[in-house]
Amino acid sequence: MKILVIEDDPTTADYIVNGLRQEGHIVDQVANGREALGQSMNAGYDALVIDRMLPGLDGLSLVKALRAAKVTTPAIFLTTVGGVDDRIEGLQSGGDDYLVKPFVFGELLARIQALARRPATIIQESVLSADNLSMDPGRRKVTRAGREIDLLPREFALLEHLLRRKGRVQTRTMLLEALWDISFDPQTNVVETHISRLRAKIDKPFEKELIETVRGAGYRIND
Incomplete structure (x- = not known):
């Protein structure tokens, strides 16, 4: 799969990107929400991994903007903001899944794979x-x-x-x-x-x- 990791913490970003690449995925990474918005619309990703607290444009606003633009790429929030109301807000904004930091990489990978198994109508460039x-x-x-x-x-x-x-x-x-x-x-x-x-x-x-x-x-x- 081609995955975009939107994370502004360098250590966390490197950990996720290296892990996904070792699993054979094509991975890009950006640290700014506004930059991620344009890239998410134009680069044909199969999944997005998004931190909520981002410079330029926060993760919630980013996903809302993508859904308003009819971009249906599956998105998983990966964030320290982990209250029940926060998770509900993330899913209602258009997110497909929500994982709270600290996290185990294996769980993140399994959740991304689960998103990929959803019907092809929600995945851009499915074939x-x-x-x-x-x-x-x-x-x-x-x-x-x-x-x-x-x-x-x-x-x-x-x-x-x-x-x-x-x-x-x-x-x-x-x-x-x-x-x-x-x-x-x-x-x-x-x-x-x-x-x-x-x-x-x-x-x-x-x-x-x-x-x-x-x-x-x-x-x-x-x-």
């Missing part, structure tokens, strides 16, 4: 596709020509990243930063290794190859 390849991020299901393909979490995240940017070249550096949280490492071949594994599963058994190597630039998926 991604290229040619006869189809991906349902919420259900973590990939098929090509009607055949289901079993992917490891990192392979799934790599394919999802490419599909969401279909037709656009993704450089090695872009992939390292998005999927492995590595800014630059000339020694690692992790991208090439995972591209090769992904090709073996979604391209080699079929007549047409979807993952294209753009010489000197990077990789992309085309229809």
